Amino acid sequence: QQQVKQSPQSLIVQKGGISIINCAYENTAFDYFPWYQQFPGKGPALLIAIRPDVSEKKEGRFTISFNKSAKQFSLHIMDSQPGDSATYFCAAKAAGNKLTFGGGTRVLVKP
Amino acid sequence: GAGVSQSPSNKVTEKGKDVELRCDPISGHTALYWYRQSLGQGLEFLIYFQGNSAPDKSGLPSDRFSAERTGGSVSTLTIQRTQQEDSAVYLCASSLAGKGTEAFFGQGTRLTVV
Numbered sequence: 001q002q003q004v005k006q007s008p009q010s011l012i013v014q015k016g017g018i019s020i021i022n023c024a025y026e027n028t029a030f031d032y033f034p035w036y037q038q039f040p041g042k043g044p045a046l047l048i049a050i051r052p053d054v055s056e057k058k059e060g061r062f063t064i065s066f067n068k069s070a071k072q073f074s075l076h077i078m079d080s081q082p083g084d085s086a087t088y089f090c091a092a093k094a095a096g097n098k099l100t101f102g103g104g105t106r107v108l109v110k111p
Numbered sequence: 112g113a114g115v116s117q118s119p120s121n122k123v124t125e126k127g128k129d130v131e132l133r134c135d136p137i138s139g140h141t142a143l144y145w146y147r148q149s150l151g152q153g154l155e156f157l158i159y160f161q162g163n164s165a166p167d168k169s170g171l172p173s174d175r176f177s178a179e180r181t182g183g184s185v186s187t188l189t190i191q192r193t194q195q196e197d198s199a200v201y202l203c204a205s206s207l208a209g210k211g212t213e214a215f216f217g218q219g220t221r222l223t224v225v
Contacts, residue, residue: 034213034214036216041218042218043115043202043204043216043217043218043219044154044202044216045216046213046214046215049213089153089154095209096161097159097167098144098156098159098167099144099156099204099214100156101146101153101154101156102153103153104152104153104154106151
């Protein structure tokens with residue numbers, strides 16, 4: 001059972017464009033929603049995270065939007081740059097339990 | 112400070128052999144995860160240790176896979192009688208206990224079964 005569904009699987013965007021990645025979850029006990037960025041040959045690294053008591057969190061060009069009633073959250077990358085080309089994973093966690101990851105989105109930013 | 116350290120970084124083994132992969136978590140981190148990532152694929156959960164609680168082994172794909180965590184620190188993932196489909200990058204992560212704490216990943220061990 002896939003508890004966190006992520007889409008799209010891949011995304012191509014022009015430099016300066018907006019990349020949008022969506023995730024949906026089922027478990028209402030989840031209370032922490034991080035996004036991880038992974039470059040080839042490296043382990044994933046935390047990019048930005050949100051708690052369900054807020055609807056949006058922004059850090060630089062990266063924004064998480066969270067819709068608790070729809071059980072959905074998304075990552076927006078504004079002014080996308082070639083250096084943003086990576087695989088992005090959403091995740092969700094309930095207190096005391098493991099991190100559950102989405103399937104990942106490969107983002108390619110064309111110069 | 113030191114991050115999550117995994118060894119070896121690369122391992123080539125013959126089909127049927129046993130392998131041990133090691134993870135040194137960040138000091139003080141009580142939670143430790145193992146994930147498997149096949150080429151270009153997502154993160155497949157294997158096992159989760161949290162403090163002194165019984166580990167969540169629900170992701171281990173077969174009884175050939177086992178893991179232990181000694182003294183609440185170092186963890187070893189053992190794969191017995193390796194098969195070619197075990198070839199993947201094995202990632203370890205650790206975090207503090209509590210709500211909403213960041214999990215830090217190691218660089219992974221690339222396992223190739225020939």
